[in-house]
Amino acid sequence: MTKNSPPRSKYVTDYQxxxxxxxxxxxxxHINIHLSVFSFTAFLVISLVSFCLVFNETASNLFGSLRxxxxxxxxxxxxxxxxxxxxxxxxxxxxxxxxIKLGGSQAKPAYSRISWFSMLFxxxxxxxxxxxxxxxxxxxxxxxxxxxxxxxxxDGSLIQGFDRxxxxxxxxxxxxxxxxxxPWAAYAVVSLxxxxxxxxxxxxxxxRSAFYPILxxxxxxxxxxxxxxxxxxxxxxxxxTSLGYGATQxxxxxxxxxxxxxxxxxxxxxxxxxxxxxxxxxxxGLDGGVKRLSEINMLLALALFLFIVFVGSTTDIISxxxxxxxxxxxxxxxxxxxxxxxxxDYFHGWTTLYWAWWIAWSPFVGMFIARxxxxxxxxxxxxxxxxxxxxxxxAWMAGFGGNALSQMFGGYMEVQQTLLNWTxxxxxxxxxxELPFATISSALGIVLVLVFFIxxxxxxxxxVDTICAGGVEQTPTMQRLFWCLFEGLIAIALLLGGGLxxxxxxxxxxxxxxxxxxxxxxxxxxxxxxxxLRMMN
Numbered sequence: 438m439t440k441n442s443p444p445r446s447k448y449v450t451d452y453q454x455x456x457x458x459x460x461x462x463x464x465x466x467h468i469n470i471h472l473s474v475f476s477f478t479a480f481l482v483i484s485l486v487s488f489c490l491v492f493n494e495t496a497s498n499l500f501g502s503l504r505x506x507x508x509x510x511x512x513x514x515x516x517x518x519x520x521x522x523x524x525x526x527x528x529x530x531x532x533x534x535x536x537i538k539l540g541g542s543q544a545k546p547a548y549s550r551i552s553w554f555s556m557l558f559x560x561x562x563x564x565x566x567x568x569x570x571x572x573x574x575x576x577x578x579x580x581x582x583x584x585x586x587x588x589x590x591x592d593g594s595l596i597q598g599f600d601r602x603x604x605x606x607x608x609x610x611x612x613x614x615x616x617x618x619x620p621w622a623a624y625a626v627v628s629l630x631x632x633x634x635x636x637x638x639x640x641x642x643x644x645r646s647a648f649y650p651i652l653x654x655x656x657x658x659x660x661x662x663x664x665x666x667x668x669x670x671x672x673x674x675x676x677x678t679s680l681g682y683g684a685t686q687x688x689x690x691x692x693x694x695x696x697x698x699x700x701x702x703x704x705x706x707x708x709x710x711x712x713x714x715x716x717x718x719x720x721x722g723l724d725g726g727v728k729r730l731s732e733i734n735m736l737l738a739l740a741l742f743l744f745i746v747f748v749g750s751t752t753d754i755i756s757x758x759x760x761x762x763x764x765x766x767x768x769x770x771x772x773x774x775x776x777x778x779x780x781x782d783y784f785h786g787w788t789t790l791y792w793a794w795w796i797a798w799s800p801f802v803g804m805f806i807a808r809x810x811x812x813x814x815x816x817x818x819x820x821x822x823x824x825x826x827x828x829x830x831x832a833w834m835a836g837f838g839g840n841a842l843s844q845m846f847g848g849y850m851e852v853q854q855t856l857l858n859w860t861x862x863x864x865x866x867x868x869x870x871e872l873p874f875a876t877i878s879s880a881l882g883i884v885l886v887l888v889f890f891i892x893x894x895x896x897x898x899x900x901v902d903t904i905c906a907g908g909v910e911q912t913p914t915m916q917r918l919f920w921c922l923f924e925g926l927i928a929i930a931l932l933l934g935g936g937l938x939x940x941x942x943x944x945x946x947x948x949x950x951x952x953x954x955x956x957x958x959x960x961x962x963x964x965x966x967x968x969x970l971r972m973m974n
């Protein structure tokens with residue numbers, strides 16, 4: 438053991454004795470919290486919700502200016518960070534560290550690969566794939582990045598004689614750049630940091646544990662409090678953004694199918710109803726609620742995907758899949774470069790926002806995946822985390838986006854209008870309208886959004902509660918329900934205080950400091966793995 442190796446048994450004994458936590462009784466309810474982290478996080482969350490609800494216009498203006506400032510001034514921070522995560526994961530995959538097992542050499546996986554993948558994928562992507570599955574391939578095909586010429590005229594008509602396959606290849610490459618190995622590398626870094634230091638080193642399940650090699654005993658003091666507070670806020674911001682996407686798309690679908698007015702009232706009702714269901718799932722726990730919903734979610738997603746593949750333009754979808762993989766492999770280096778970019782609409786409006794969103798999600802997804810990945814070797818973990826979701830995302834985007842592109846190139850222009858009029862929440866339902874059983878498939882799409890909504894909310898509340906409880910994984914139910922409720926309230930407050938723009942601005946603002954923390958976490962992981970490899974040998 439090196440001098441920076443954590444004092445396993447001593448710290449665990451002290452931790453279990455409750456020296457870091459405050460145990461309170463409020464009426465008939467017991468609360469087990471880390472007072473500093475819980476109090477500061479709860480204060481900031483309640484203040485944010487109150488500010489947005491009371492000062493709607495001020496909040497809208499504030500968040501409206503915050504997002505473009507962050508994306509233009511600090512775009513390089515997000516780009517460099519995400520590239521570091523990818524390189525670091527690829528290094529671990531081929532290095533001797535790959536044989537180390539999360540949880541120790543005797544650990545066995547608690548879930549089958551199917552259940553494991555269902556949970557990590559539902560938590561890691563979720564609503565975003567449904568929201569952007571149709572729109573983003575169309576956007577980047579019609580208006581490609583990297584300075585390439587658009588294939589659409591100012592009046593919305595397609596330019597004659599363009600290279601259709603070339604346009605699709607570029608558009609899919611630009612899409613998959615946001616849904617491929619980069620976001621999953623960010624998730625993998627946080628998952629590995631928690632998995633190694635919590636399950637191999639015996640430390641509490643909280644983000645600060647991953648920084649012990651850097652901070653030493655100070656990790657249990659003020660610096661550690663700040664790390665956990667940033668992680669909790671980033672998780673809440675990332676989740677609130679996704680909940681806003683889900684509410685917007687579900688409301689648009691209900692309007693498109695049933696004629697309900699897709700206003701703020703409907704979106705608030707959707708968030709409240711789904712939050713209530715998520716709270717019930719939280720009450721059931723990880724295996725009884727989250728695991729079951731994740732598996733249902735994957736079945737619904739698979740059913741809708743197969744319906745589109747076999748009922749839609751099957752040949753074009755298959756062609757789009759392979760063009761996407763080819764384009765992604767060819768364009769990945771240039772898309773990853775942040776120097777001298779002149780395609781600011783794409784780089785700032787899409788890439789920087791995505792990188793901040795994924796990083797904001799990484800504490801939530803990382804902790805959740807770490808909890809369900811014990812028993813996997815680092816090599817297996819990294820391969821599955823990077824390659825399998827990338828292939829699935831490619832298939833998904835080829836199915837939804839490829840079918841929409843086929844419709845558009847075939848003369849069905851209504852699906853294109855969802856892009857030109859910038860109504861992304863309608864794009865899925867407009868595409869499904871041209872297929873048989875449109876009402877049934879659109880209803881399935883709404884249900885899929887809502888179930889993704891629920892799985893994100895319930896698993897996210899478990900993670901936030903664990904962080905704010907100092908790493909205690911079995912906390913009182915009412916405590917977990919508190920965070921589940923406030924996730925919904927944050928989404929409502931920000932939707933009323935500026936819409937999706939406010940949600941996105943909050944995700945970027947919290948993702949920025951956590952990006953720097955995740956880069957430092959790579960160093961901590963390496964130090965921890967060196968200790969593990971030394972003990973194995």
